[in-house]
Amino acid sequence: xxxxxxxxxxxxxxxxxxxxxxxxxxxxxxxxxxxxxxxxxxxxxxxxxxxxxxxxxxxxxxxxxxxxxxxxxxxxxxxxxxxxxxxxxxxxxxxxxxxxxxxxxxxxxxxx
Amino acid sequence: xxxxxxxxxxxxxxxxxxxxxxxxxxxxxxxxxxxxxxxxxxxxxxxxxxxxxxxxxxxxxxxxxxxxxxxxxxxxxxxxxxxxxxxxxxxxxxxxxxxxxxxxxxxxxxxxxxx
Numbered sequence: 001x002x003x004x005x006x007x008x009x010x011x012x013x014x015x016x017x018x019x020x021x022x023x024x025x026x027x028x029x030x031x032x033x034x035x036x037x038x039x040x041x042x043x044x045x046x047x048x049x050x051x052x053x054x055x056x057x058x059x060x061x062x063x064x065x066x067x068x069x070x071x072x073x074x075x076x077x078x079x080x081x082x083x084x085x086x087x088x089x090x091x092x093x094x095x096x097x098x099x100x101x102x103x104x105x106x107x108x109x110x111x112x
Numbered sequence: 113x114x115x116x117x118x119x120x121x122x123x124x125x126x127x128x129x130x131x132x133x134x135x136x137x138x139x140x141x142x143x144x145x146x147x148x149x150x151x152x153x154x155x156x157x158x159x160x161x162x163x164x165x166x167x168x169x170x171x172x173x174x175x176x177x178x179x180x181x182x183x184x185x186x187x188x189x190x191x192x193x194x195x196x197x198x199x200x201x202x203x204x205x206x207x208x209x210x211x212x213x214x215x216x217x218x219x220x221x222x223x224x225x226x227x
Binding site: 032036042044045046088102104105 | 116200216218219220
């Protein structure tokens with residue numbers, strides 16, 4: 001079983017739709033969870049990070065972590081064509097452990 | 113805002129050439145990383161540095177070396193470039209910290225083609 005699993009998509013939605021992106025993981029030691037957005041031929045940019053379980057909201061974006069199920073989600077409300085990108089989940093144990101483990105990314109296209 | 117700058121965006125090199133990829137960060141981060149990203153394989157860690165002159169191998173260090181002489185600068189070296197090193201290379205940096213959870217920040221990427 002891979003440490004982090006992420007459906008690669010591609011996912012195509014109409015403008016204004018609610019988008020749900022998900023990752024599952026197997027390592028219960030992960031405590032920090034991040035979502036990165038990567039536009040074509042650009043580096044990933046940090047969208048959100050959360051610590052432990054719970055929800056975090058930032059504008060149209062909501063990140064959810066369910067540690068009991070080892071499942072994290074990113075919701076995008078009122079999706080826009082500018083949201084079209086690859087979304088990568090990442091997680092770490094934190095503290096002195098430097099390593100982030102990434103999902104392989106989900107390609108999202110929002111159609112006008 | 114954190115800024116991680118990769119000096120070369122697009123490079124074309126010949127097989128056997130020595131290649132240097134340079135990266136500078138302006139946020140006084142302790143950690144710096146080099147990843148490569150390939151379709152279907154995701155991000156793979158090549159090398160990591162947690163301090164000046166310190167380095168650790170990542171998941172795929174073969175064929176690469178690194179140099180960190182100053183805290184803000186981390187260089188990736190391909191001693192003898194090969195075609196299977198054609199890829200997008202991403203530099204990143206992070207703080208060590210409980211709050212940040214070692215959240216890392218990426219540069220724009222360097223597209224290397226080895227012919």
